[in-house]
Amino acid sequence: xxxxxxxxxxxxxxxxxxxxxxxxxxxDTCLLVDCGNGVFSxxxxxxxYGAVDAVVISHLHADHFLDLVPFSYALTYAPKRQxxxxxxWPGDPAPRKPRLICPPGSRETFRTxxxxxxxxxxIENAFELEEYAVNDKPQVGSLTIEFTNVPHFxxxxxxxxxxxxxxxxxxxxxxxxxxxxxxxxxxxxADLLMIEATLPRPERTGMRGHLTPREAGEHAKAAGVKxxxxxxxxxxxxxxxxxxxxxxxxxxxxHIATEGAVFNI
Numbered sequence: 001x002x003x004x005x006x007x008x009x010x011x012x013x014x015x016x017x018x019x020x021x022x023x024x025x026x027x028d029t030c031l032l033v034d035c036g037n038g039v040f041s042x043x044x045x046x047x048x049y050g051a052v053d054a055v056v057i058s059h060l061h062a063d064h065f066l067d068l069v070p071f072s073y074a075l076t077y078a079p080k081r082q083x084x085x086x087x088x089w090p091g092d093p094a095p096r097k098p099r100l101i102c103p104p105g106s107r108e109t110f111r112t113x114x115x116x117x118x119x120x121x122x123i124e125n126a127f128e129l130e131e132y133a134v135n136d137k138p139q140v141g142s143l144t145i146e147f148t149n150v151p152h153f154x155x156x157x158x159x160x161x162x163x164x165x166x167x168x169x170x171x172x173x174x175x176x177x178x179x180x181x182x183x184x185x186x187x188x189x190a191d192l193l194m195i196e197a198t199l200p201r202p203e204r205t206g207m208r209g210h211l212t213p214r215e216a217g218e219h220a221k222a223a224g225v226k227x228x229x230x231x232x233x234x235x236x237x238x239x240x241x242x243x244x245x246x247x248x249x250x251x252x253x254x255h256i257a258t259e260g261a262v263f264n265i
Contacts, residue, residue, distance in 0.1 A: 001024065001025070001026045001143070001161070001163045001169055001170075001171065001264070001265040002024070002025045002026065002262060002263070002264055002265070003022060003023070003024055003171060003192070003194075003262065003263045003264075003265060004022070004023040004025070004046060004260070004261070004262050005022060005231070005257045005258060005259055005260065005261045005262075006018060006021035006022060006023055006032075006039050006042040006043055006046070006259065007019050007020055007021040007036055007037075007038055007039045007042055007259060008020070008231045008232065008233065008257035008258065008259060009036075009037075009038075009063070009232070009233075009234060009235075010063065010196075010198045010210075010232050010233065010234050011061070011062070011063040012234065013037055013038055014234065014235040014259075015235060017038065017235065017259060018036065018037060018038030018039045018041070018042050018067075018259065019036025019037040019038060019039065019062075019063035019064070019066075020034040020036040020039070020058075020063055020064045020231070020232060021033070021034050021035055021036055021038075021039030021042060021043065021067070022034065022173070022194070023043065023046055023047065024143065024161060024171070026141070026142050026143060026163055026165060027141070027142055027165065028141060029053055029140060029141025029142050029143055030047055030051060030052050030053050030141075031052070031053060031054050031055075031056065031140050031141075031143060031161075032052050032054070032055040032056070032098075033055075033056055033058075033159065033161075033173060034056075034057060034058055034064045034065070035055055035057065035064070035065055035066075035067045035068050035071060036062070036063040036064050036065065036066055036067060037062065037063055037066050037067060038067065039067045040067040040070045040071045040074070041070075042259065043071075049071060049074055049075070050075070050080070050081065050095065050096060050098075052098045053098060053099065053140050053141055054098055054099035054100070054101055054138075054140045055068070055071075055098055055099070055100050055101065055102075055127070056101040056102070056138075056140075056145060056159065057100070057101070057102040057103060057106065058103075058156060058157050058158070058159060058173070058175035058176070059103055059152060059154055059155060059156035059157060059175060059176065060102075060103055060105065060106060060109050060154055060155075061153075061154060061176070064175075064176075065102075068100070068110070068123055068127075069113075069114065069122070069123070071126070072114075072122045072123045072125075072126035072127070073122070073126075075095070075097070075098075075126040075127070076122070076125065076126050080092070081095045083095075097126065097127055097128045098127055098128070099127065099128045099130060099138075099140065100123070100124075100127035100128065100129045100130065101130055101132055101138055101140075101145065102129065102130070102131055102132070103131065103132065103155060103156075103157060104131050104132075104133065104155070105131070105155075106129070106131055107124060107129060107131065110122075110123040110124065110129075111123075111124075132147060132157075133147075134147050134148065134149055134157065135147075142163055142164045142165050143161050143162065143163060143164075144161070144162040144164065145159060145160065145161060145162075146159070146160040146162070146186075147159060147160075148182055148183070148186040149182065150174065150175060150176075150177035150180055150182050150183050150186075151177055151178045151180050151182070151208075151209075152175070152176045152177050152178065152209050153207070153209045156175050156176055156177060157175060158172065158173060158174050158175050158177070158182070158183050158186050158187070159172070159173045159175065160172050160173075160186065160187075160190075161173070163265075169191045169265045170190055170191055170265070171190065171191065171192050171193075171194065171265050172186060172187035172190040172192070172193045172194070172223075172225070173193075173194045173195075174187065174193065174194065174195040174196060174219070175196070176196050176198070176209065176210060176232065177196070177209070177210070177211065178207070178208035178209050178210065178211070179208065179211060179215050179219070183195070183219060183223070184219055184222045184223045185223075187219075187220075187223040187225055188223045188224055188225075189223070189224055189225065189226075190223065190225045190226065191225075191226050191227065191265050192225070192226065192227045192228070192229060192263060192265050193219075193220050193223060193225040193227070193228050193229070194228075194229045194231055194257075195211070195216045195219060195220060195228060195229070195230065195231070196210060196211055196216065196230075196231055196232035196233075197211055197212065197213040197215075197216040197230040197231070197232065197233050197242060197246060198210035198211065198212075198232050198233060198234075199211065199212045200212065200237060202215075210232075212245065213230060213233075213241075213242040213243075213245040213246040213249070214245040214246060214248060214249040215249065216228070216230055216246055216249065217245065217246035217247060217248065217249025217250035217251075217254060218249035218250070219249075220249070220250045220254075221249060221250045221251055227255065227263075228246070228250055228254045228255065229254070229255045229256075229257055229263065230242065230243075230246055230254055230255065230256050230257060231257035233256070233257070239256055242256065243256060
């Protein structure tokens, strides 16, 4: 299983960056995990977007799904996706639709957003949309996906990706969350835990929704994971400070997500 970081920014993009988006590949299987602002253009550096088998969305915040809009336009209107020959493209009378595996309520949310400019069914026509429940275990090629709820400002799911090949390695993705035991138990023993480390300090008022680098490291240590990758971090955060904080919490070396970084699991 190979993980490529397409975007790792929090809800505001890095300079020339992208929000949450990760390409997971194994053999012929190609899965996009989250599709935030800027991710679609990054995806095109690595794969033909029409060859993506599925997109899975962790929660319905814009920085995790908003680039489904340009992705949908490409799947609908791109010259190479048309049923008849256009310019150098031979024509495809039945272009393949990727699966869109998304949280409960996604269809209504997507229709509300694209419906504001009169294109209600743009996303659901471009993809094979399926809303998951927390106990579902969809299979995409050689990969099995599992879910658990984690505390955030909206209904949010951490994700597991199990491989049926290469000895059964697996990845856990914490999505966005406040400090919690759910992600610790869910990720226990993972080969790699990809976990957010958004905040330089805990929220001062209101409910919590994100982790600091030290908290991310502490969660990874409690879960007993083999390796940890910090993500959802702004380029405005001091990377050396974040690494020191996370390693103090984890008790070992940590990885910091950068766009284009590749991890073999």
